[in-house]
Amino acid sequence: MEDKSEEVKAQKATIVVQSGDMDKLYSALIIANGCLSMGMMVSMFFTFWGLLRLKKGGLEKAPLSKMHYLGLGKWMINRRMKSKNVRSLERLFQDYVDLGGKVLACDMTMEIMGVGPKDLREDLITEYCGVGTYVNEARYSSITLFI
């Protein structure tokens, strides 16, 4: 663990966000912000349904992946989170960007889905790019996740 190369490697996390589900976005952003606050660099690559959450108004529309588990709906989860002072997706995302996290938007998804930069939250996005950029980030990362 004292080895320099290990220390360099332990500095970075790269997360593919393929899901557009609210609970998975929460997990992704909470992990990402945890990494940033512990001094790591983080890149999130938004693709497929995840990319659609970067559309204007997309974060609020995120559905819950398991709506009927426990009989808890999205409204209830949001209320409980609020009462426990868990930040909203919007706030977590702002924190992520403010802490220096990179947001990579998958350009192939944009083409397939017919989504242009103007449709997206350009204030949050660092770069429009393809899988090559993702691979270059991920191969030197300690933590790699697909969410």
Add this chain to the structure above:
Amino acid sequence: MEDKSEEVKAQKATIVVQSGDMDKLYSALIIANGCLSMGMMVSMFFTFWGLLRLKKGGLEKAPLSKMHYLGLGKWMINRRMKSKNVRSLERLFQDYVDLGGKVLACDMTMEIMGVGPKDLREDLITEYCGVGTYVNEARYSSITLFI
């Protein structure tokens, strides 16, 4: 591969268990036990729906993520697994703990879901903790998965 730091790194796996689905829990535990039996250290961080499976009686209640695939229901999968001598989730979990695997329970999920330690399988849980503990385990792990 002969480098010492690589060897240290290759000793650890850290798995986020966000899903509460039976088939995903099987995958997580089979991979985790595989790592342990090959001499690696393993930490599993249970959050969201995964954390709910740590409730008393929670493992038996795990639903199948793709109930209608193949027309195979949960009952059928369980029967086939039994006939092929695949261990039950309960047994796999016990093996995991016996082999020295760590079970981290996400304290934020517990707060949001209104779940206390008394509601959980305390016999299985190593530690109640937050995302910071997860990040510290994951950044020095060779294998990092989100399930």
Add this chain to the structure above:
Amino acid sequence: MEDKSEEVKAQKATIVVQSGDMDKLYSALIIANGCLSMGMMVSMFFTFWGLLRLKKGGLEKAPLSKMHYLGLGKWMINRRMKSKNVRSLERLFQDYVDLGGKVLACDMTMEIMGVGPKDLREDLITEYCGVGTYVNEARYSSITLFI
């Protein structure tokens, strides 16, 4: 990053494919082919619903995980992908094998599901194996994903 052991490590990606959903298979293969085309080695371990996609005719049967998102059905996604020159799953898979990617078929899933080698796309499969083989590939990989 200049350290030799880091360079060795950055050469490999290992992906568990547990899902049989079309969009997740696309993500898995696009990432895998991206890694291969950048000079990395890649192993994909097909298990559970992912293994079933290796059955003869299985790729074409892959369902879309979020059929009603956007009102886009599988047919529409396929048409849009075709019009944007995105390769089909079959072509992506052929490219993957041609570029030297390894396809590991989970033997435990085959037993449970009652699937024999003759039922599978033997032209694509490198090896029938268990979790131990997966762990040995993954522990020396830079990128490890569960899809």
